[in-house]
Amino acid sequence: MYPHIVSLRPANGGVNNLGFGKDTQNQEYLLKAGAQVCIAEFVGAALCEAVGIEHCQPKVVTMTNLDGAKVHVFGSVLEPSLLNFNMRDIAEWQTVLAMMPRSPFFTKVLAVDLSLGNDDRHQDNWLVRAPSKDSFQHEMLAMDFSNSWPVCIPPHHPRKHPAPNTWRFVRLWSILGITFDHEHFRSICAKISSLDSAWIAGVLTPLVGIWLTHSDQQQIIDWWNSKWQAHLIDVINALETDGDWQ
Numbered sequence: 564m565y566p567h568i569v570s571l572r573p574a575n576g577g578v579n580n581l582g583f584g585k586d587t588q589n590q591e592y593l594l595k596a597g598a599q600v601c602i603a604e605f606v607g608a609a610l611c612e613a614v615g616i617e618h619c620q621p622k623v624v625t626m627t628n629l630d631g632a633k634v635h636v637f638g639s640v641l642e643p644s645l646l647n648f649n650m651r652d653i654a655e656w657q658t659v660l661a662m663m664p665r666s667p668f669f670t671k672v673l674a675v676d677l678s679l680g681n682d683d684r685h686q687d688n689w690l691v692r693a694p695s696k697d698s699f700q701h702e703m704l705a706m707d708f709s710n711s712w713p714v715c716i717p718p719h720h721p722r723k724h725p726a727p728n729t730w731r732f733v734r735l736w737s738i739l740g741i742t743f744d745h746e747h748f749r750s751i752c753a754k755i756s757s758l759d760s761a762w763i764a765g766v767l768t769p770l771v772g773i774w775l776t777h778s779d780q781q782q783i784i785d786w787w788n789s790k791w792q793a794h795l796i797d798v799i800n801a802l803e804t805d806g807d808w809q
């Protein structure tokens with residue numbers, strides 16, 4: 564029923580993945596294990612979709628473990644035609660960003676990351692599509708929600724991330740030429756806050772029986788009903804009331 568991985572190769576970066584796996588149809592995926600991580604990746608992708616952020620495509624795939632048992636893992640469909648550059652190098656980022664039209668992409672991803680308590684949006688956690696015959700421009704893609712809710716339950720408070728990576732990257736924005744779009748931030752947060760528990764239930768339903776039980780799903784729905792909107796107010800306040808965040 565799910566694509567089955569038959570071969571593996573290491574990925575170029577990242578410490579939490581299993582590498583790239585190829586299925587019987589020769590489709591490749593970046594693979595990750597661990598139920599919470601797999602769920603977090605699906606939730607992150609769904610939230611990006613809901614607010615119009617280009618993102619990697621999450622799939623459930625299977626592979627055979629060392630004991631010979633078939634296990635379900637997360638597979639991010641391999642994006643072709645990516646721009647290969649050193650994301651740790653600020654000058655390379657500046658060159659790449661200078662080739663792109665200004666867009667609220669980074670502001671939107673920040674709204675999603677703070678909503679999900681993602682403290683791991685470091686310099687390497689992005690993908691850039693190179694221009695192709697279908698698209699004449701570089702395009703940014705969001706990926707890697709492995710540290711996001713529900714890996715951390717509840718989501719980290721936006722100003723109290725355990726890891727510094729998300730905010731450290733935000734503090735580089737002005738050097739890189741990225742501008743914070745306050746209006747977009749507010750409107751994306753409003754949109755995120757309006758996603759009701761039927762929305763999160765729909766995201767999780769295909770994963771029930773794989774990485775969570777009905778009762779786990781119900782707990783998440785209950786949390787969402789009682790806490791999601793209050794958390795989004797913290798997210799908005801994080802950038803409205805504290806002037807030194809950039």
Ligand SMILES: Nc1ncnc2c1ncn2[C@@H]1O[C@H](COP(=O)(O)OP(=O)(O)OP(=O)(O)O)[C@@H](O)[C@H]1O
Pocket residue numbers: 574575576577578579580593619620639640641642643645683687688689706707708709
């Ligand atoms: N869908 C994809 N298509 C192409 N390359 C990808 C895709 N997903 C991930 N990658 C590549 O694989 C690397 C590792 O992926 P990812 O960042 O999700 O894993 P990770 O091990 O959790 O990383 P981290 O160390 O940041 O936690 C990325 O830096 C990127 O280069």
Ligand SMILES: [Mg+2]
Pocket residue numbers: 577578687688707
């Ligand atoms: Mg990563």
